[in-house]
Amino acid sequence: MNLKEFSHHIGLSPTTVSRALNxxxxxxxxxxxxxxxxxxxxxxxxxSRAARLATGRAMTIGHILPLSKEHEMVNPIFSDFIAGAGEQYSKSGYDLSLSVVRDEDEAEAYRDLATRGVVDGAVIHGPKIDDPRIRLLQEIDLPFVVHGRSSRVDGEYNWVDVNNRRAFWRATDFLLDLGHRRIGLINGLDGMDFATRRLNGYGDALAARGIARDPELVFSGEMTENYGFATTMQMLRSPKPPTAILVSSIIPAMGARRALHDLGIGLGDEVSVVIHDDDLSYFRNEGDVPIFTATRSSVREAGRLCADILLDSIRGAQDECRHVLLEADLTVGQSTGPAPAMRHLLDRDRTEVLRRP
Amino acid sequence: MNLKEFSHHIGLSPTTVSRALNxxxxxxxxxxxxxxxxxxxxxxxxxSRAARLATGRAMTIGHILPLSKEHEMVNPIFSDFIAGAGEQYSKSGYDLSLSVVRDEDEAEAYRDLATRGVVDGAVIHGPKIDDPRIRLLQEIDLPFVVHGRSSRVDGEYNWVDVNNRRAFWRATDFLLDLGHRRIGLINGLDGMDFATRRLNGYGDALAARGIARDPELVFSGEMTENYGFATTMQMLRSPKPPTAILVSSIIPAMGARRALHDLGIGLGDEVSVVIHDDDLSYFRNEGDVPIFTATRSSVREAGRLCADILLDSIRGAQDECRHVLLEADLTVGQSTGPAPAMRHLLDRDRTEVLRRP
DNA sequence: TTCATCGTTCAAAGCGGTTTCAAGTTCTGC
DNA sequence: GCAGAACTTGAAACCGCTTTGAACGATGAA
Structure with a gap:
C-alpha cells in the first residue's frame, strides 16, 4: 500500500498523512x-526510497572496508566499531551502508557513494599519516568523522582517537619502573597514524630515561596472531632478547604468549608483556586480575562517539569540528613483573633453548 | 548535475542518455x-536515490547484526563473512546495508527493511533450530539466503552450510583412532543449529564405537577466549579429565591452550585438541604443520557463495532454492597425538597440580 | 458585522531518474 | 522509387513521497 491509497482509505490527503507521520x-x-x-x-x-528522493537525504552513513590483494585481512577492530556506531544509527533512524572494496579503489568508493547520493556522511577507518581520504572528503564536501587522526593533514575535521602516544608512553614508563631496560614493541602497520603515535610514545619514554631505541626490538605489521608469534620468537632468540614487550593489540599478544610458552619462558616473571586492549567483545582481557597488563580503550565506545558526532554534523547541529581524545588507563594484570636479573637469560641452559633453530 | 541538465548539455534527450548509461x-x-x-x-x-525509486529496486542487500543486552558480543565470524559477501555485492553493483539491533527487535528489523523498501534481499546469520526468521522472510516474500541451516523448518529456502555433523564425526573418529576415549566438546551456544549438528556428529561417532557420552565433558556457550579457558580448566580439574578436546572455533581454542599451559599440560602429547577452523583472516591456523589439527571451512568463501546465490535469486535467474553443503576436511596439525596411558594423568604429582583451587 | 488571524487541510509541483509508446530515420527488398 | 522493416530517438507518464502555496472554516479583535 502506498501513501495515495492509504490516505484515500482513511479520507485524508497525502499531504496531511505525510505531515502526521513525520x-x-x-x-x-x-x-x-x-x-x-x-x-x-x-x-x-x-x-524509504521515495522519501529519500523527495527529501534529498539518504538517511544512510557509509563505511568502507578495504581489502588488499596481498594481505586480505579484515581488521578485527572493525566489527566492534561498527557494532557501536550502528547502534547509534539505528536509534536515529539512519541506515548503515558498508562497501567492501579493493584498497586501491577506496578513494573512488567514497566519491562514488557521495555522487550517487546513497549516503549523507561517512566514517574513515584506520587513517594513515597524511591520509588522502580526508582531503578527498573535504573536497567533495561530504560530512565525515575519522576514527583516529591523521598527522600532517591540514584543515579541520571531526575525529575520535585514543591518546596513543600517552598510552604507550605510560606503558613503557611502567615497564621501566619495573627495571626493564630492553623493551620490545610489536606495533601495527608502518604508516598507520596510530602506529606512529605509539612508536613515538614508546621512543620518547625510553629517551626520557636516556635509553637508546634498539631497532632490533621494534616491529610493525598487520596485527595477526601469527605476527605476534613470529616477532616474539625472533626477539627472544636474538643474542640480546628483551625482558619486556609491548604489543599493540590483544590478537598478536595471543601469539606472543604462544611463543613464550613454546620457549618455556614464564609470562610475567621472566618476560613481561603489556598490551593495548581494544576491549573486543569476544576477547575480553578480564578477571579479578586481568591476564594482561593493558592500556584499555573500548573501540565500541569509540564507534558510538563517532556516530554521534557525525550525525550531529549532518543535522547541522554542530558548526565546528569536534575532537574527542580518549585516555587509555593502564590496568595492571598478570603479565608483568620486575625485570629479572640479566643472568637468568644468560644462564647456559636457557640460552641453548632460546637459540635452537 | 542531474540527468536533465546533463542530457540537455550534450544535446540528447534524458531517455537516450539513461538508456546509453544502462x-x-x-x-x-x-x-x-x-x-x-x-x-x-x-x-x-x-x-541512485532517483534510480531506486524509478526502478522499484533497492539494489541493496540487508544484513542484520543482533546484539543482546546480556552478552553483547559480535560474532567474530561475522566480519569475515561480510567481507566475502560484500565483495560479490560490489561486483554486481549492489550495496550492503547493515542494521545493528537488539536481538529482541531482530524480526521487526527484517520486516522493516522489507516494507520500507530499502533492500531487495537479506541474509540470515546464525540460524537457530526452528528459526522463526526463516518463516518470517518466506511470509513477507523477501528473497533471502541462510548462512547455515535450520532444522525443523518446513518449506524450501536457500542455504549455504558446512557439513558440521560430518566434520565433527570425522574429528571425533580421528581422536578415537588415536586411542582417546574421554573426549571433551567445547561447543557453540545451545539452540544454535550448527552447535546441535556438531554435537550430533560427536555423539554419533562415540556411539558408533559403543562409548557413552559423558555430559560432564560437553559444554555450550558463546565462543569467546575466556569460555574456552574456563571450560578447559573445569574439565581438566575434574576427577576424570579428558585426554582430548574438540573446540568449535579457534577463539575458544586459544583459551583452551592457555588453560593447558597454565596447568603445565602438554598440548598434543598429554591432551589433544581438534578445532573447527573458520579460517578467520586475522587468526590463521597455518604453517607447514598447522598449530591445531582442524576441520577447516572458510567463512569468507561461504559469504561469497551466499551472495552469489542471493543475487541470482533476486535477479530471478534461479527458480528453485539452492543448497550448498561445504565439506570441511580434517587437517592434522601439532595439537593431536596418541592418547597417553591413563597413568600419566593419575600420577600423584600431576593430579595435585590439576586439582589446585 | 467585518476583517485579520490562526489552525487545518489540500492540490499540485517537485525530487531525478526509468520506461512506455509514438515518431522519425535509415535500411532493405522488390 | 516505394512500402515495410529495422534502428534510433524523444515526449511524457510514472515511481511514492515531501513540501510549497493556496484555501477554508473558525476564532478573535475592531
Whole structure:
C-alpha cells in the first residue's frame, strides 16, 4: 500500500498523512492520532526510497572496508566499531551502508557513494599519516568523522582517537619502573597514524630515561596472531632478547604468549608483556586480575562517539569540528613483573633453548 | 548535475542518455560512446536515490547484526563473512546495508527493511533450530539466503552450510583412532543449529564405537577466549579429565591452550585438541604443520557463495532454492597425538597440580 | 458585522531518474 | 522509387513521497 491509497482509505490527503507521520506541528492532535492508528492497523509504512528522493537525504552513513590483494585481512577492530556506531544509527533512524572494496579503489568508493547520493556522511577507518581520504572528503564536501587522526593533514575535521602516544608512553614508563631496560614493541602497520603515535610514545619514554631505541626490538605489521608469534620468537632468540614487550593489540599478544610458552619462558616473571586492549567483545582481557597488563580503550565506545558526532554534523547541529581524545588507563594484570636479573637469560641452559633453530 | 541538465548539455534527450548509461541495446554505438565520454568528462553520475525509486529496486542487500543486552558480543565470524559477501555485492553493483539491533527487535528489523523498501534481499546469520526468521522472510516474500541451516523448518529456502555433523564425526573418529576415549566438546551456544549438528556428529561417532557420552565433558556457550579457558580448566580439574578436546572455533581454542599451559599440560602429547577452523583472516591456523589439527571451512568463501546465490535469486535467474553443503576436511596439525596411558594423568604429582583451587 | 488571524487541510509541483509508446530515420527488398 | 522493416530517438507518464502555496472554516479583535 502506498501513501495515495492509504490516505484515500482513511479520507485524508497525502499531504496531511505525510505531515502526521513525520511529526509536523500543523496537524491537529486528533488527526495525527487517527493517522498513526490507521497506519498501524492497516500496516502502512512509507517507502524509504521515495522519501529519500523527495527529501534529498539518504538517511544512510557509509563505511568502507578495504581489502588488499596481498594481505586480505579484515581488521578485527572493525566489527566492534561498527557494532557501536550502528547502534547509534539505528536509534536515529539512519541506515548503515558498508562497501567492501579493493584498497586501491577506496578513494573512488567514497566519491562514488557521495555522487550517487546513497549516503549523507561517512566514517574513515584506520587513517594513515597524511591520509588522502580526508582531503578527498573535504573536497567533495561530504560530512565525515575519522576514527583516529591523521598527522600532517591540514584543515579541520571531526575525529575520535585514543591518546596513543600517552598510552604507550605510560606503558613503557611502567615497564621501566619495573627495571626493564630492553623493551620490545610489536606495533601495527608502518604508516598507520596510530602506529606512529605509539612508536613515538614508546621512543620518547625510553629517551626520557636516556635509553637508546634498539631497532632490533621494534616491529610493525598487520596485527595477526601469527605476527605476534613470529616477532616474539625472533626477539627472544636474538643474542640480546628483551625482558619486556609491548604489543599493540590483544590478537598478536595471543601469539606472543604462544611463543613464550613454546620457549618455556614464564609470562610475567621472566618476560613481561603489556598490551593495548581494544576491549573486543569476544576477547575480553578480564578477571579479578586481568591476564594482561593493558592500556584499555573500548573501540565500541569509540564507534558510538563517532556516530554521534557525525550525525550531529549532518543535522547541522554542530558548526565546528569536534575532537574527542580518549585516555587509555593502564590496568595492571598478570603479565608483568620486575625485570629479572640479566643472568637468568644468560644462564647456559636457557640460552641453548632460546637459540635452537 | 542531474540527468536533465546533463542530457540537455550534450544535446540528447534524458531517455537516450539513461538508456546509453544502462546498456540498453536500442542506442547506437556512436551515441553511447558519446554519452559515456561526456559523462566521464563532465562528471555526471546518476543519482541512485532517483534510480531506486524509478526502478522499484533497492539494489541493496540487508544484513542484520543482533546484539543482546546480556552478552553483547559480535560474532567474530561475522566480519569475515561480510567481507566475502560484500565483495560479490560490489561486483554486481549492489550495496550492503547493515542494521545493528537488539536481538529482541531482530524480526521487526527484517520486516522493516522489507516494507520500507530499502533492500531487495537479506541474509540470515546464525540460524537457530526452528528459526522463526526463516518463516518470517518466506511470509513477507523477501528473497533471502541462510548462512547455515535450520532444522525443523518446513518449506524450501536457500542455504549455504558446512557439513558440521560430518566434520565433527570425522574429528571425533580421528581422536578415537588415536586411542582417546574421554573426549571433551567445547561447543557453540545451545539452540544454535550448527552447535546441535556438531554435537550430533560427536555423539554419533562415540556411539558408533559403543562409548557413552559423558555430559560432564560437553559444554555450550558463546565462543569467546575466556569460555574456552574456563571450560578447559573445569574439565581438566575434574576427577576424570579428558585426554582430548574438540573446540568449535579457534577463539575458544586459544583459551583452551592457555588453560593447558597454565596447568603445565602438554598440548598434543598429554591432551589433544581438534578445532573447527573458520579460517578467520586475522587468526590463521597455518604453517607447514598447522598449530591445531582442524576441520577447516572458510567463512569468507561461504559469504561469497551466499551472495552469489542471493543475487541470482533476486535477479530471478534461479527458480528453485539452492543448497550448498561445504565439506570441511580434517587437517592434522601439532595439537593431536596418541592418547597417553591413563597413568600419566593419575600420577600423584600431576593430579595435585590439576586439582589446585 | 467585518476583517485579520490562526489552525487545518489540500492540490499540485517537485525530487531525478526509468520506461512506455509514438515518431522519425535509415535500411532493405522488390 | 516505394512500402515495410529495422534502428534510433524523444515526449511524457510514472515511481511514492515531501513540501510549497493556496484555501477554508473558525476564532478573535475592531
Amino acid at each position: 511529526g509536523y506541528p500543523e496537524v491537529s492532535e486528533r488527526t495525527r492520532r487517527k493517522v498513526l492508528e490507521s497506519a498501524e492497523r492497516l500496516g502502512y509504512t512509507p517507502n | 546498456g540498453y541495446p536500442e542506442v547506437s554505438e556512436r551515441t553511447r560512446r558519446k554519452v559515456l565520454e561526456s559523462a566521464e568528462r563532465l562528471g555526471y553520475t546518476p543519482n
